[in-house]
Amino acid sequence: MTRMKHKLIAVASALFMALAMTACGSVEPASAPSVADSDKAAVQEKLNKQDSNTETTTDQTEDTSPESDAATDASPTETEPASDGKNILVAYFSRADENYNVGTIDKGNTQIAAEYIASELGADSFHIETVTPYPADYDDCCDAAKQELADKARPELNGTVDNMGQYDIVFLGYPIWWGDMPMAVYTFMDSYDFSGKVIIPFNTHEGSGESGTCASITSYLPNAQVLDGMAIQGKTAQEFSADTQQSVRDWLDGLRL
Numbered sequence: 001m002t003r004m005k006h007k008l009i010a011v012a013s014a015l016f017m018a019l020a021m022t023a024c025g026s027v028e029p030a031s032a033p034s035v036a037d038s039d040k041a042a043v044q045e046k047l048n049k050q051d052s053n054t055e056t057t058t059d060q061t062e063d064t065s066p067e068s069d070a071a072t073d074a075s076p077t078e079t080e081p082a083s084d085g086k087n088i089l090v091a092y093f094s095r096a097d098e099n100y101n102v103g104t105i106d107k108g109n110t111q112i113a114a115e116y117i118a119s120e121l122g123a124d125s126f127h128i129e130t131v132t133p134y135p136a137d138y139d140d141c142c143d144a145a146k147q148e149l150a151d152k153a154r155p156e157l158n159g160t161v162d163n164m165g166q167y168d169i170v171f172l173g174y175p176i177w178w179g180d181m182p183m184a185v186y187t188f189m190d191s192y193d194f195s196g197k198v199i200i201p202f203n204t205h206e207g208s209g210e211s212g213t214c215a216s217i218t219s220y221l222p223n224a225q226v227l228d229g230m231a232i233q234g235k236t237a238q239e240f241s242a243d244t245q246q247s248v249r250d251w252l253d254g255l256r257l
């Protein structure tokens with residue numbers, strides 16, 4: 001078994017105690033992971049069996065991923081307003097470079113999903129990025145993220161959303177890191193007043209689903225209305241574009257914004 005696989009198992013093993021694949025609000029927030037190497041076999045079995053709640057078939061390999069990388073700018077990328085007049089922002093954290101199950105990638109898995117959402121809705125987008133980038137090496141990144149989680153760090157972010165007040169709805173996207181959101185997403189939530197806004201979480205993962213993060217957001221932003229989220233496997237987002245796009249469309253249709 002590779003070093004990388006060991007690391008993901010260590011990460012994932014923390015989650016299964018608090019794991020739930022149900023809708024936002026019906027699960028407890030994930031607690032800080034304790035790495036239990038003793039149960040690796042059981043964890044691996046669960047990883048193998050587990051589906052995300054939006055995972056679809058994996059036989060579609062046509063690449064229809066958006067070409068534009070404009071959403072990586074620090075300032076929100078403006079598009080045409082959403083058709084129903086609501087102002088929507090898609091804010092997301094996503095890391096490229098080496099990652100589990102996908103090798104070294106140019107664009108993060110969550111970013112791919114975020115771009116589909118923004119494109120479907122004609123929404124603005126904002127890439128949540130830290131001033132200090134995370135290591136490109138997967139294992140080093142796991143170590144850095146684990147330390148930040150233990151420290152409850154709030155890493156400094158690059159750029160800000162201009163006039164957050166104009167947005168009624170904020171889609172908030174992130175990967176699952178150690179059973180939680182990356183600490184940078186907490187910095188983002190600390191940075192603005194989300195009172196009265198509708199927050200719609202979405203995440204990518206490699207087996208943990210949403211891992212209680214919807215409930216964590218609900219607790220963290222008590223004055224916002226947090227809707228059901230979407231969890232999608234990172235590898236699916238990265239490699240099966242048509243499936244991912246369809247999952248995003250179906251989910252958005254169901255939200256009836």
Ligand SMILES: Cc1cc2nc3c(=O)[nH]c(=O)nc-3n(C[C@H](O)[C@H](O)[C@H](O)COP(=O)(O)O)c2cc1C
Pocket residue numbers: 011012015093094095096099100107108109110111138141142143145146174175176177178179180204205206207208209233234235
């Ligand atoms: C530091 C780190 C920790 C991770 N922890 C978990 C985890 O606890 N559970 C899980 O299912 N996947 C975990 N993963 C996998 C990511 O959630 C998954 O690859 C995701 O799609 C990455 O999204 P991104 O490319 O947008 O950053 C972890 C990945 C990294 C780099």
